[in-house]
Amino acid sequence: MNTASVRRLRLVEPDPAAHDASTKPAGGRMKIAIATQDLKSVDAHFAGARTFAIYEVSTEGSRMLEAIRFEQASDQDGNHGDDGPSGQDDRIAPRIDALRGCQLLFVRAIGGPAAARVVNARIHPIKVATDEPIGDVLGRVQAMLKGNPPPWLRKILRQEEEAGADSDGLAGAPA
Secondary structure (H helix, E strand, O other), X not given: OOOOOEEEEEOOOOOHHHOOOOOOOOOOOEEEEEEEOOOOEEOOEOOOOOXXXXXXXXXXXXXXXXXXXXXXXXXXXXXXOOOHHHHHHHHHHHHHHHOOOOOEEEEOXXXXXXXXXXXXXXXXXXXXXXXXXXXXXXHHHHHHHHOOOOHHHHHHHHHHHHHHHHOOOOOOXXX
């Protein structure tokens, strides 16, 4: 069995009560993940990303919460090597687990089976056609939250609000 090495870098705030990264954002806030190689742009395939930058975005702004780094990654063409389906699963499952709590995932590309598993985890994948600066992506999400969000985004926000109400304050508890 192939186990992927995952490293997490979480930003620490002076007042720990100001924000708990494990809680689900609510009320016009959402956590998004960005597949990146350079921490500057959306420039990576889902399975090929060495790093996922996690941001919290609200109508007021955005801030980076953490960077999740993977030692193993497929090449940027989505080829998983010669280790077959079990090797592919071993690379995808830890990525999905690491992204739990995010509502949106921005990637350059994602394969069909991986996309289905991401959607199953209640994360909406969004492919960008070309490399795009992270700041532009954050601004676009913030503008959608400020204005009249498209129906698919309203559905995500509504589901998260309902999940938050159902958890009775137990953030991260299995649904």
